[in-house]
Amino acid sequence: MSKRTSDSKVKAPLSALAARRLRQQQLAAQAEPPNPNPNGDSPVITPGLEAVPVIPSKGTPNAGSSTPLKSRSPSAIPPKETSDTVSQPPDANIDIPRQLSNFVQTEENYIYNAQTPETTVKLRRGESLVIQGEYRISVIGGSISICGAILEASASLDIVAPSSQALPVIECAPKSKKRKVDKIASKDGEYDAIFSLQSTQSGLNDIGRICPRFDRVWKPPLTSTVVKSKASESFTPILTATQPTPILTIPPSxxxxxxxxxxxxxxxxxxxxxxxxxxxxxxxxxxxxxxxxxxxxxxxxxxxxxxxxxxxxxxxxxxxxxxxxxxxxxxxxxxxxxxxxxxxxxxxxxxxxxxxxxxxxxxxxxxxxxxxxxxxxxxxxxxxxxxxxxxxxxxxxxxxxxxxxxxxxxxxxxxxxxxxxxxxxxxxxxxxxxxxxxxxxxxxGNTGGNQQFTPADLRMLQTIAYFHSQRKVGGDATFSFDFEKHLTAVPPLVAAYKGPTRVIGGITILDTGITPDLVFTALNATIVAIKLVRKDDREHPVLRYLEDVYGENGVVTPYIPANRFDGTSGMLPAEGTVTAGLAIVRGVDEANGELQLLTPVHEDEFNKWLEDGYRILLCRGRDEIPVYLVWDWRDGRAGQKGRRGTGSFGGAEKMPYLDFVVGGEVAGKGAKEWKVRRNIMRRGQQRR
Missing domain, CATH: 3.40.50.300 (P-loop containing nucleotide triphosphate hydrolases)
Structure with missing residues (x-):
């Protein structure tokens, strides 16, 4: 079985409309020659050459004895130009390295201490530093600004900076009447701010294990120059980048x-x-x-x-x-x-x-x-x-x-x-x-290029991260993320919805008029909200309805029909209702009256809600469930045609909701284009 990397050809399932668009794009690409340089940038470096080093401006201090920079671009030796050499036209497929940081690394202003371990950075006014990754920044002297926050001496802050959003910029804090700014003496000169950087590990850098779409958000651009640092650190200061790399700046107003x-x-x-x-x-x-x-x-x-x-x-x-x-x-x-x-x-x-x-x-x-x-x-x-x-x-x-x-x-x-x-x-x-x-x-993101991800991509990222979040074991109530296991391999919480051990006190489905016997068909493999209502709130309309219809016997499914409450589409009234979190209904055992739930909410919290006198309700909305939460793309059995000589999709029968793209073709029900009827028109509007 071949290995898959973050850039593998594993594709998520496509709808029929998306498949048709994909085929149209492929045909258009074959028909039109590619534009060698869509941005119209003038040539400065050729792909395959070392990135051009940053030339300090007049306001940038002298680099002194600089430490060599690491280049993320492939290295090669440029050919010598002769009289027979044809010079590159201005619109060649060459991009300009854009400056993200004007910080110039030296042995004095960027010091790594392996014993701590931490990195000490010294900034002069006018210098800026862009860092990608996860890290804790602690101010030793002076003050710095980052994303609107002003951090004074002895202050520290945890930073999370992936390339899915514009990267924050670290600068010396601006002068003000309230803030006294003193120069910090050093053997190589005076500085305006000194701070330390420490690696932090929340687990978010492993999100590519679950969704390869976001595997590179923690890695610097392939064509960039970065500050030389330890490879094991969780962050990378970036100086220049040829690929579009947005940085966070704000309009002057x-x-x-x-x-x-x-x-x-x-x-x-x-x-x-x-x-x-x-x-x-x-x-x-x-x-x-x-x-x-x-x-x-x-x-x-x-x-x-x-x-x-x-x-x-x-x-x-x-x-x-x-x-x-x-x-x-x-x-x-x-x-x-x-x-x-x-x-x-x-x-x-x-x-x-x-x-x-x-x-x-x-x-x-x-x-x-x-x-x-x-x-x-x-x-x-x-x-x-x-x-x-x-x-x-x-x-x-x-x-x-x-x-x-x-x-x-x-x-x-x-x-x-x-x-x-x-x-x-x-x-x-x-x-x-x-x-x-x-x-x-x-x-x-004024360093060129549009954002890499759409709002729909970012919603998917939020949902995936939420369901893989977990509480750390320790004195404080901090949280981390665990992407080692796919959700399909995580044991679910089992919650009874009927009988003497009932946990779920009611179920409702947004804007759907269905009969009670179809409730669990509509709930299975969906995201539901976990809502709480106090049992002693006798005037709450949900409790009144459940008591009037079902009583306290707990024998049948406590289903609340859509549009039951005035002014909503089957949602529970906002007044007196608390949303405690989200869960995925992994499966339904109707014979035993139990639901299997995947949720970052710990079982102890469910038990505490019951002890505190709350009734737990589940409400299914129209939340989009990312396909990567129900499909482990690392499983080689999924979506591979002809595995073991079967000539079929090995393992695909275990995922009845999904179709796969194999060899550029969509297999399954989504492979064919949907046929739609013409809009209803008056006879005079129809073409003859």
Whole structure:
């Protein structure tokens, strides 16, 4: 059996539409000659040559006795040009090495201590350093800034920086009236900041074991120059890269607005962020969050995430309220449990357009929880992140959310003048901050190229990481990730839904009118939300319905039909209901009345909920389950045609939900194109 690497030809199952598009793209590629240089970059180096070293600018200090840099590009000796040599045209397939860091490594400013082990880095003002990977940064002297966070001497922070998102930049913190900046003397000169780097291992760098799509997000670009360091370290400082490698920068108009919003003159604030898709709402919110925590007198920030499609701290399809006490420099899939989740609601969709009324009810319930915290004496500035739906009904939803959240400041990114005019009441005196989007000036990832992953890819990444997260054994409640075993090899939790040992007290399915005998057919191999309702909450509509219909005998399946409750699509009412996590229904044993659940929630937590008087309910929404969670691509039996001379797909019969791509062809039910009927038209509109 041949080995598979991260770049193997293993393909995920395709739908019929995707298969048709794939064939069309293949035919188009054969018909058209490839563009040797789509970006139109002028030639500087040829692929196969050593990367051109960075030439320091006038503001860059002298490198001194520099340490050799490691090059990730293949090395070769360029041919000498003669009179017969044909020079490369300007549009040849050659790319320019783009500078990510202007830090110049020497033996004095980058020191590795094998005994600690840690690396000491010294920066002068104007220098920057981009590091990919996982690491802990600790400030020894001076102060540094990273992703809006200002870290002073003795402060430390864990960083998670894969290439799935723009890489953060480490710089000396800007001067201010509050911050005294002193030069740090050293035998090779004076420095403005000294910090140490230590490797950290959360397990996230093994995510490629489960999903090869994300195998390279922890590795530097193949054509790049990096700072020389130990190969065993979990991070790599990158100096230049030929491949598009986005780094995190912000438009010029953002910093003054962030400074104004971080002021404590009016506290606590309620800051509402508005904008279309891909304009930088989450990036702005993260910068503002880190600035508020580290550069003001507000030790705790409340973060209300109302974007179910791309949430910042939870899996998709969830709205949530968080309390945050430390800066966060990590992508959304790596930020699970890095905050205190005050309350969350599973809405079942990645967009509010499917059930806007239920979406608003969940948002209102989260705001009531925030106000309860404020009434108890907590001074919490609130950041509200919204989704990118700003047209049509989306604009009406924003107007409702403004009424619910009552913001003191509204930040608009991109072309939102018309949105402001409709959603903001003039008499309330709400401060307006109109800023440019990340794509209209200095952009996030301005080193060239589009983002490598789509929003759907990032949702898949969030879901995979969530189901492989686990609590560490130790004094503090920290979490790690385990990708050593595939979920299909993990023993599931067995939860009874009927009988004297019943754990699951109710089941509902979003927006589906089915009979009770088909409930488990609809539940099998899907993601469900784990919801809690207190048993002593006698007025809760779910408990009243279950008691009226099923009583306490626990003999039959406690099924709650869709659309049972007013204003929802089969979802449980937000008021009085708590979302505790997500689970995958691995299997159903109807004979014994048991469900097999795969979930990062520990069985002790289930038992504690029951002891504390909660009723556990399962709610199936429209969460997308990544194919890599139900298919172990490392299993050589899956998707290989003709293995052992059988002439069939070995092992594929064990995965009845999946089809495979073999030799460029789709096998199974998805191999053929679907035939659709013509739209219904009046007789006069039909072609004769």
């Amino acid at each position: 953002w910093q003054p607005a962030i400074t104004t919003l971080a002021s404590t003159k009016q506290c606590p604030k309620s800051i509402f962020i508005v904008g279309g898709k891909s304009v930088g709402k989450s990036t702005f919110g993260r910068y503002l969050l880190n600035t508020l925590i580290t550069n003001s007198q507000l030790p705790t920030i409340a973060y209300l995430d109302l974007d179910p499609g791309q949430p910042s701290f939870t899996p998709p399809c969830i709205l949530s309220l968080h309390k945050i006490t430390s800066p966060i420099v990590a992508p959304s899939f790596a930020a699970f449990r890095s905050t205190e989740v005050v309350r969350q609601h599973h809405v079942g969709y990645i967009s509010p357009r499917e059930d806007p009324k239920y979406y608003l009810r969940c948002a209102a319930d989260l705001m009531r929880e925030y106000r309860r915290l404020v009434e108890q004496g907590e001074k919490l500035t609130l950041i509200v992140n919204t989704c990118g739906w700003i047209k049509g009904m989306g604009r009406e939803l924003l107007q409702e959310l403004v009424a619910v959240c009552e913001p003191t400041d509204v930040v608009g990114l991109g072309e939102v003048d018309g949105v402001f005019a409709e959603i903001l009441p003039d008499e309330k005196g709400v401060k307006r901050h109109l800023l440019e989007a990340v794509g209209t000036g200095a952009v996030v």
